[in-house]
Amino acid sequence: MFNAEIGYARQQRQSAENGRKELNLNGQRSWKVDEASDAEGIDIPGRCVFAxxxxxxxxxxxxxxxxxxxxxxxxxxxxxxxxxxWMWYGFAVHPLVFNRLIMFWRSFPFDIGEGDGVVLWAGWLVGFPLAAGVTFLLYGWFFGMGARTNYFTYARGRVRFNRLTRKVYVLRPSYCGGNKVFDWDRLVALPSRVPNGHAMASEIIGSLALYQAPLKPDGSDEDAIYVGPSLTLDPAAQALRLWEYIRLYMQEGPTLDKIPANAPAHYRKIPRYVSHAYGTYCGLPSMSQYQLEQGPDFTRVLMHMVSQMTCSWARFPKEWHSDSGLGEPEDRPVQTGAVMTALVYRAQGRLSKEDEIEFLEHYGTAEALAEAQVRQTR
Structure with a gap:
């Protein structure tokens, strides 16, 4: 879940230069917050908006x-x-300590005089190298390839852009840089994780990265944020359109209620009410909710639920005041524009009648609003 973040953090701990290579900082153009990018338009690729x-x-x-x-x-x-x-232990270690061999779940008396010494030698000469190899495999899987970021940590990363405070608030595990507050004006956007023409460019999953250059003499404030969903179809172009959406939101804010249905590809206005098609659930989803967002693949859903069972939902520290008094999406989904979360709460009967009316006024159909108003008067 935090593979990109742990990869950058690991390289950054080795050296600042390694961290910059991980970001492809010098292999692409970076975009400042006060300059329009050359993206054709703005876009939210996939379901990535909490609120x-x-x-x-x-x-x-x-x-x-x-x-x-x-x-x-x-x-x-x-x-x-x-x-x-386990087989190495049963053939090579357990006989020396307890004078018994273990084969799978059964144990047998060990007698070196009866030829069992061959098994012992095989355990050390063959089993030990194999055991050492798979131990290295486990370490590489969980730490080198970042699999540990899927278990016993935050279920998801959260990146909050606050246009009133001009801060960016990030929640992520401590070994990925930890929870942190960034100054919006110090960030630059990096849309491509690999240099142009790289042999593996089509194989690497892309994402938008926001880089903060160091100001402190020791460089300890140099950092990067990964934002939005995984990008696989022309990742650099998708990332740049997402960046332009974020940038316009922070610089200008929402300027109309909804984007017109016939808006051209180069349309650059931020809507106040974002469709649920771009939203994602703010919290630990149920199996049905995950299926709604990611597709009805049983294997995918089951594997995700196994991972999620070990995770917890991250919450912003109250002392940050990152919600500017508006509230958290988990607590006030309608007021904060957490559309997908509000839809789930409505289906579960967790919205008040007033919140349901307000929600349908902005996001529902006229028929659904009329039905809710009738129910409210009863």
Whole structure:
């Protein structure tokens, strides 16, 4: 879930130059917050909006749609590696300590005089290298490839752009840089994770990165944020259109209620009410909610639920005042423009009648609004 973040954090800990290479900082043009990019228009690629209102725009980090693959890989790697290590222990270590051999779940008396010494030698000469190899495999899977970011941590990253405070508030695990507040005006956008013409460019999943250059002499404030969903179809162009959406939101704010249906491709206005088609649930979703957003693939849903069972939902510290008094999407989905969350709450009967009316006025059909108004008068 935080593969991009842990990759950058690991490289950054090695050296600032490695961190910049991870971002492809010098291999592309960066875009400042006060300059229009050359994106054709603005766009929200996929379901990545937790909430949008006049005070803040909150987006997810990349990796949510790929999390199930990591869990599937974990369910293959961990049992295989565990079996190899267990067999090495049963043939090579347990006989020396307890004078018994273990084969799978059964144990047998160990007698070196009866030829069992061959098994012991095999355990050390063959089993030990195999056990060492799969131990390295486990370390590489969880730490090198970032699989550990899918378990026992935040279920999702949250990136909140507050146009009133001109700050960007980020929630992420401590080993990925930790929770942090950024100054909007110091950030620059990096739309491409790989240099142009790179041999693996089509194989690498893209994402929008926002880079903060260091100001402190020791460079400790140099950092990067990964924003929005994973991008696979012309990632650099998608990332640039997303950046332009974020930039216009922060610089100008919402200027109309909804984007016209016949808006041209180069349209550059931020709507006040974002369709649920761009929204994502703010919280730990149920199986049905995850299916709604990611598709009705049973394997994908099941693997995701296995990962999510170990995770917790991240909340912004109250002392940050990152909501500017408007409230949190989990608590006030209608008022904060958390459309997908409001839809789920309405289906579960968790919206008050007043909130349901307000929600349908902005996001519902005329028929649904009329029915809700009739129910309210009863």
């Amino acid at each position: 949008q209102n006049d005070a803040y725009l909150e987006l997810c980090n990349p990796g949510w749609d790929m999390q199930w693959r990591t869990t599937l890989g974990t369910l293959i790697v961990v049992p295989f590696a565990s079996l190899i290590i």
